[in-house]
Amino acid sequence: MKNSNTEYKGNIKISVFVEILIYFLIGTVVIGFVSWVILATASTQTVLNQKNMQAENIFDDLDGYFAQYRSMDYVFEYWIKNMDSMEVEYDTNEISAAKNHEFNLRNPGFIFNSASTDDIEALSEEDRKFYAEVIYNRCVMRLNMIRKAFDIEYIYCLAADEKFENAIYLLSGSDGSRPRSSKFGDFYTLGTTIKLDEKQKNTLMDTLSNSYHMAESVGFVDRYETLTDINGYHIFLGLTYSTFAVQHEIADQTRHGALFTVLFMLIFAAISLSLIRNYVLVPLKEVQSNVENYMINKDSEEVVKRLTKIKQRDEIGMLAHSFSNMALTIDSYIDEVQKVTADKERIDTELNVATRIQENMLPCDFPPFPDRKEFDIYAKMDPAKEVGGDFYDFFFVDDDHLAIVIADVSGKGVPAALFMVIAKTLLKIRTQSNRGTPADILYDVNNTLCSGNKVEMFVTVWLAVINLKTGEGIAANAGHEHPILRHKDGQFEPVMYKHSHPLGMLENAKFREHEFTLMPGDSVFVYTDGVTEAENTEHELFGMDRCVTALNKCTSNDPETLIKTVRKDIDEFVGEADQFDDITMLSYFYKGDK
Template identity: 35%
Template sequence: MKKKFRISVLGLELIFGAVVFGAFMCVLNSYNGYREFKNELEVIYGTVTEQFAQTAATYVNSQKIDYWIENGADDEWYETNERLIDITEASELVYVYVTKVAPDYMSRTYVFDTVNHQEKNSKVIELGYVQSLEKKDDYYRGKLRDVLEYSDNYSMFSYKKGGGHVTSAVPLLDTTGKPCAIVSVVKPMHEIKEYKRRFLKSIIIWALILTTLFIALYALFLYLGIIRPILLVTYETSHLAEHHGELTGGLKKVRGHNEISTLAKSVEKMSDDLNRFIIDLTHATAEKERLGAELNVAKKIQAEMLPRVFPPYENHSEVELFASMEPAKEVGGDFYDFYMIDDDHFALVVGDVSGKGVPAALFMVITKTLLKDTAAHEFDPAKIFEHVNTILCESNESGLFVTCWMGILTISTGELKFANAGHNAPIIVQNGEIKYLKTKPNLMLAGMEGIPYTTHSIKVSKGDRLFIYTDGVTEATDAQNELYGEERLLKVMQTIDDKSPREVIGIVRDDINAFVKDAPQFDDITMLEMLYKGL
């Protein structure tokens, strides 16, 4: 198969990055080289100029500084001035001047001042001339202070278009060794301009040569070692995506032991794995569709096993009832049931099997059937639980168990006998009071063989309600993992007034939805409410 050769965007980006990096390094190295060159020149010029200043200081009689300022020039002054002029001309200096600085460093008095004859625009400052230093900055006055107080030499550089100059100052010491005046020398740096030009030209040329060579070698390395293998991997991965996991074999050309060769081998392995996965996925999808169809049937069967006709008995208007069960998965482990045992006894059951899914649903069917069959000849909820518990414990290898609440209402008298096998306490609405019907619960069914259960009894009157539910209600969680809780459920039940059981369950479900919002349902939610209307 003929391959298309395309421009590598990654290659262009890498080469462009190398060019930018090389240019940056060229500029940086040139700048650093120039800076070092400039520092070396300043050291050389500063040292030489300070030596000139020290030489000039040996020509001046420090003992007569104050005399010359007060009385003017004499023969010795003229002789010293001539010698300073000679050193100015011979050493190609611009100025040599000797000054006495005021104690407050705000002015200075000139003692000597020489000007090189080539400086046409400068005039000699006369002996005794007082120059103000008020316009000088603190740095400049500080340098003068360092010379006079600490005998420190200093050099200051000034750069301009023609090249610039350096000014060096040294102390003039009296007979006691203390500074009494300052000898300053100014030397031009005309030749520094040519030095800079030649140096910059040389360093830039060499930097460009080395940078170009580096970029060329780097680009060659990039193409052979990175860009070309990446192009092969890119082409093969595109071919793999377009041809259902098939490769052309071009990855065999990628050699070496670096990350790109590892990537090439990984793509080859991915192709093999992808082909196997497609085959497995095809079988798994077919199996999933089959299981999904079976689960839908199981869901329908489970729903049909729970009573769905409301009101349940047209000839027994003494009891109004409604119930609902919403599994967390396709099928669930929660269940409810109600049935007439005889003409005067009405049974209510709500249970919750541990776990979810198909195992819990099967265990629920067994438990529900056993409870109903046992209640056909037994009116005591505790004895019903004991009998069912014994049967469930006999072959419970899966370790499942059931929490269950069961009540048997004598319609004629309003007596309600009930037992609780580890289940949530239901809510009873009686005489205007809404509370949990709490008793000490017994162990859940199928938990342990031989467990005794207790039957409790209460009297219900006309208008009393009983709301039974599973823990999927109170343990419903929102996005912050906060529980719906028993307290919130009780507050909702306090708002039902004279609502029908169907409306009550709808109100509770709406409140649960408002609480959890978009959080997923983790447990089955089952609710049953009975309203006793009496005879």
């Protein structure tokens, strides 16, 4: 190692005290000048510019939010045509959630975001009304959230007719502190209609041609932006800020503020310099002398003996005391570092062994049953850490029935891996006993897991038993993700139904199950939430839609090819973002009893 000691040559030209004095004087001048400039140039327009930038961000957020609904223009038209008959919530979503649930029961597999106009028109009149009301509640709750978060007086969405004679308020954000009505000053309800005066008409027309418009009035500033055009109406977003007259106050305070700042800095500098010289520089020079002696002699005992004579009970005294301790404890620190390094290497070795153990617990030889021609199956688990809580399994209950399991334990790492071993073992032993249906199996395993589960961990499970001769099967879902099914020559689509509780949460819980029939050429894809909740660097989720799209890109029936296709799309979507959760997938292709 090269010697890092350096030697100062020549006489000291300037003391630290003088340097600090110069810095204080320069700082005082600079701070005074900057204070003057800042106070002199501040104005209400600066505030309005900041509000304008904030409004652009808010409108970008709302544009993106509305854009996620493929048929938003249709929804706007529906609101306008049926505003007198719509039953909507403004500040809660309990009723809308119930409508959403009832809608999903009647229309399984219907996806709100991606629904086209034809999809909506194909619904019954009641379901179209439910659809429009649920979307309305989601949008108004979004405006409520923005209204509260950014302290905006009003935020709204309105529809102006083509001649700009009247405007209909569609959405209005509220914080719940004032009533909702059609009265001026309240938060408007759906369908509130106003007659536009000439100023309002010109403002909206200017917004239509210039993409956005900002207008000032007494105590307020209004910001508008064009959202879209529909049949007979222009849709606008608008918000209102409260402002104050600050120009004269800023001008008066500029001089006083700048002078006060300079005066304060001068007084502060004089007092600080006196204290620094007496209580810092003098004793610090003494410490410096002792440190230089240590650098020359490398005698830690002599350094300790001399530095202990400094009795100050401040940072300088602590510096002397700390340097003494440092000289005495360097050897012990080196020993400690070596010990920690050895412990870390041991832990890494144990985790590597645990990883291999967990990998060996899951079926990893494919094809697993080369003598069985009724099906193909492939699965893969990629833990987020060295070990994970996801697992999958497939095994024969008897010669004609195959059990398939995929599960996700709460949490990650070693605790989840231990719970995973218990859950996997219980599920396999209980299923191979060939007693009862999947719901009965989950019932027994759930009670076993609940017993003594003081750490309150749980596991979501999808369990299915399939008759390989007939393709008939029974599945039970304990809080797990929905399976995705493709019929022969068809497209992959999620199979939506109501879940039961995860295992380990509630003793004696009952579990729903449903029957299904696979025809030769059908495929089933099951997975854990690490697939749909994979995040990119923008914190966007991969989601169900992208998963289905990835599945349908693959035209092969080979389960391994299918899973690799999905994983490739996940990796491309996530990019450089770290893997947050375990990613597990299983694909089953039914050939039939040949």
